[in-house]
Amino acid sequence: MEYNSGSPIYLQVINELKKKMVKGELKPGEKMPSNRELAVLYKVNQNTAARIYREMEMAGYCYTKRGIGTFVSEEEYMFDNVKKEMAEELLKNFVHEMHDLGFQKGEIIEQIADYEEEQK
Amino acid sequence: MEYNSGSPIYLQVINELKKKMVKGELKPGEKMPSNRELAVLYKVNQNTAARIYREMEMAGYCYTKRGIGTFVSEEEYMFDNVKKEMAEELLKNFVHEMHDLGFQKGEIIEQIADYEEEQK
């Protein structure tokens, strides 16, 4: 993983983890990597790893059992919401930037349809 | 303007200027801001401003008359190409990230259609 985006690394890692939850690579109730493992996996300082879990726990994405580990939240409905939120975020930015380039609303759908077509 | 992304400032400004050209806010043959003005406009050092124009000139987006100023390229066809390229770039990233979130091809178009609908 590369940390380009200028936003703090811990936010970038949180985003990656959220994606994994959304995609089901991290399933509800599943044990997440330990602080130390996370630090190694993402080439991050342990303090940063700790902060990542702290923030995610506060947001409800996971919970911690002291001495045992950190686990993916079992509130399944949450991940659907997260997926929607993240998708909307992407979508909003994308549409905004396309408008910024001078594309009208209809054109954007055309473009994307064309692109999907090409990929087939 | 804010400089969030990890890419170098000079590239971000180049991108902004390219957008302006694509959108017709900077018209072919038109005088662009002087180095010093650009530096102020984008809160950038004069050297960075100079580099921006130097790189854009090398890429064919503008040309320079010493002692006079920097001017938008008069090769009009170029800007259509640029618009297409920039749109494809945005599109590619967007689709990739949506796939990364677990959305299938068809779903993406639905989402975007829904979003456009909401905006009306």
Place this chain on the structure above:
Amino acid sequence: MEYNSGSPIYLQVINELKKKMVKGELKPGEKMPSNRELAVLYKVNQNTAARIYREMEMAGYCYTKRGIGTFVSEEEYMFDNVKKEMAEELLKNFVHEMHDLGFQKGEIIEQIADYEEEQK
């Protein structure tokens, strides 16, 4: 090295480096001096050294591995072309200046033959 000519230092150094490539003193794939070394070697600022390599890379004379170094391009055929181009440039200027002095085409060859003879 002295910087007499009116052309910018970075161009003069680029020319020197191109000569070294053409003459085989810098071989394809070989590591070139680091930015900092180049700066010392040619008594130039590090920024200027960086610019030299940046421009040479854009022209295809070398390539860069971040954190590792700058290397002579491995496109061997290129250096033959460069040699020809540089020779033609010298030749064109020389002939032009000799004509300017009033020498006719044939005379120039005589002169140069005489000179070569002297040197033996």
Place this chain on the structure above:
Amino acid sequence: MEYNSGSPIYLQVINELKKKMVKGELKPGEKMPSNRELAVLYKVNQNTAARIYREMEMAGYCYTKRGIGTFVSEEEYMFDNVKKEMAEELLKNFVHEMHDLGFQKGEIIEQIADYEEEQK
């Protein structure tokens, strides 16, 4: 005229004037431009113009009649020598740089013959 070469402007102008003498554009005994005229012609300060004639006179290329003007030297043989000297200077530099590029003695004549051929 452009003053690129980094050498002092007065030397560059002297060189131009010597060329004109060698080519017969300034003939022995002919009146040369006044200081003021020279200053205008070569976009040079009058002091510089004065220095140019002073140095040329010291070298024997011209002589001054007070109150009348500056005249091209009448020693005709001199210009043949000058022509030879300037040609040798050009030639020496040219051959040196070609050697520097890796060309052997014989090759240089070939090259120049080829070039003259092309021009026909």
Place this chain on the structure above:
DNA sequence: GTGGTCTAGACCACA
């Protein structure tokens, strides 16, 4: 005023 070059010194990410 314009663009172009150069230096000095700093900080970053990569390895």
Place this chain on the structure above:
DNA sequence: GTGGTCTAGACCACT
């Protein structure tokens, strides 16, 4: 250690 970027401040030539 490497290359890459950025700033600050200076000087030049051209107009």
